[in-house]
Amino acid sequence: MAPIPAQLSELQHEIEGYAKAYGLDCFTTIYELVDYRQMCEIAAYEGFPVRYPHWRFGMEYDRMMKSQTYGLSKIYELVINTDPCYAYLLEGNSLVDQKLVMSHVTGHCDFFKNNRFFAHTDRRMIDGMANHASRVRRHMDRQGVDPVESFIDVCNSLDNLIDPWVPFRATTPSSPTREPSVEVPINIGKLSTDRAYLDQYINPPEFIEEQRKRALEQREQAKKLPPRPERDVLGFLMMHAPLEPWEADVLGIIREEAYYFLPQRQTKIMNEGWATYWHSKIMTSKALRDDEVIDYAEAASGVTAMAPNQLNPYKIGVELYRDIEERWNKGKFGKQWDECDDQKAREEWDMKLQLGQSKIFEVRRHYNDVTFIDEFFTMEFCRRHRFFTFAENRRSGQLEIASREFKKIKDQMLQQLTNFGQPFIYVVDANYLNRGELLLAHRHEGVDLRIGYARETLKNLERIWRRPVAILTVIEDKPKRIRFDGTGIEISEETAAWRLA
Structure with missing residues (x-):
């Protein structure tokens, strides 16, 4: 990768001046000039120059190179959400293409900086990705490439099982409440009276029994793990699954990166629309010369x-x-x-x-x-x-x-x-049937579970939990429980559909 030449540096200053005049508020942007092979490498790494080693990045690189070779697609720009913002320009692009890319990038940079869903992201993630890569390589040196890469496969298949609202809470999900070592007497809350004969009337036995049962249920609920349905499945597994230290570290890396990329998935239409709006505004109102209009129109029409x-x-x-x-x-x-x-x-x-x-x-x-x-x-x-x-x-x-x-x-x-068209999944019991099994539940809101996907997901969850894993769902309007015990899948009927309280 090379720094941009003086002509492009002047063009960057010009485009950013137009953007600032329109009210855009961007991070400092650093452009680097790359050839198409380098562009595909960076794109395969989702915009970062360094990622942890894994075969899927190589497959994505191969797909992009073939797509370019056969003329099926072309990558015009790449920009990542960091401070400063890094963006890549393709060697061989015409000057009008570089203007278009820079104008588009200013829209993205402004969106990254000012949209509230990006407010909690790590703005130094370029260093974080490099740190993740070195940690994974260290684990591969100690544990072997195949075990670590196989475990990354498992974690990547579960990286959508996170809670999108965790970054907006004051704290991350805390450890569940443990059972106290000394049982505290249950306080029923009886009404007091100095006349003993009135006690059975103001504190009827059936009422007292109902209150006692309710208090016992509340005590048992407080002992339950998790105490309430937990949507951040990866976070729950990190805290409670019987993982080796290196496995917990790898799972933490996958979870951290999933939360970093989450806002980009949540705002894809808005983010790309905003960048397109501003490249159109800047180019047609300020940056285009008369002899560049046709070339710009051809490139812009392909985008939309x-x-x-x-x-x-x-x-x-x-x-x-x-x-x-x-x-x-x-x-x-x-x-x-x-x-x-x-x-x-x-x-x-x-x-x-x-x-x-x-x-x-x-x-x-x-x-x-x-x-x-x-x-x-x-x-x-x-x-x-x-x-x-x-x-x-x-x-x-x-x-x-x-x-x-x-x-x-x-x-x-x-x-x-909504939830990217994927089902809502929660952890509801880490000691299901008092056998240490993990019970999940699907909040059914119009998106059905695909049995094939559910089967593979349960297998991967069982690999992490090391005990049987089950999920409550609805299939053909009937409550069902799908369970994987390490050997096979079992689908059984439930008496009632699970509901989120």
Whole structure:
């Protein structure tokens, strides 16, 4: 990797000047010039120059190189969420392409710095990744490559079993409450009276018995591990699974990196839409020369192109930001707007408020993809951009339009984005049936467990827990328990579906 030449350094200063004038607030950005092979290496490592050794990075590198060789895709830019922000420019790109990339990067840098979901990320993760790599190599030297790499495979298959709200809590999940060494007498809370004959009336025996049972249940619940359903499965395994020290360290590395990358997954549409909005604004308003317009239009159109059966985050994100800006400039929001039924009046509506820019900056700070789509994906936007749902025709095997109904379209989008379309999984009992088995539960909210995936996940959990593992779920509207005991999978019926309290 090489530092950028003087011409590109001047261009960076120019682009960042435009971005600052528009109100973007970015980290200091360091650009490095790389060839395509180096770009694929860094992209395979998800933007970092160094990662822990693992075969999946090599497979990803091979896929990217072949994709470039056969002309199927091209990587224009890479930028990572650190302070300072590191970004990579591709050798051989035209000057207009480098302008486009730099303008796009300023949008990402501003988003990384100011979106609240990135506020808890490690801004020095480039050093953290290098530290993780050295620790894993040290474990490989001591334990052997195959055992460590095999254990990383297990951990990577579980890296989505984390709680996205842990970074926003004051503390991480604490160790569970242990059973006290001395039993504390149960206080039933009887009403006192100085007249003994009234005691059976003001403290009926059935009431006292009910209170005693409730107190016993509460005491047992306090002894339970975990005391309440725990969504951070990886964190729970780190604290309570019988792991070797090196295994606990590797699991901690995978969990730490999963939490680092989590905000990027939560804000993919917003982040790419924001960067696309600003590269478009900067390029068309400030940076482009007349002789560069055609080249820019060709490159930019490729970024926002969207096939009928695909969800392009660049396209949806930038169009939603533009729609928000227009609506808040014209006052198309609030009670008066919502209650207007005159279609002509709605089309001509313009209160000249000019609040669009301030609104999109507010949205950029406070929202993630789910809340972004939920609040700003309107019926008018849906119809204007011709959204629809699609499904596979069982006869032909082809994807066909299933519905143009707004509610179904929006619900499907939100379902795909909520928890990334994956099931909600909790740890509910680490001593199930008093046999040291691990019991999980699936909070069923429209996303069914895929039995094949569930089977492999339970196998990997059993590898870490070293005892049988089971999960409560719903299959075909019936409560089921899927259990893996180290030898085979057993699916049995449950009397009632599990509910999150």
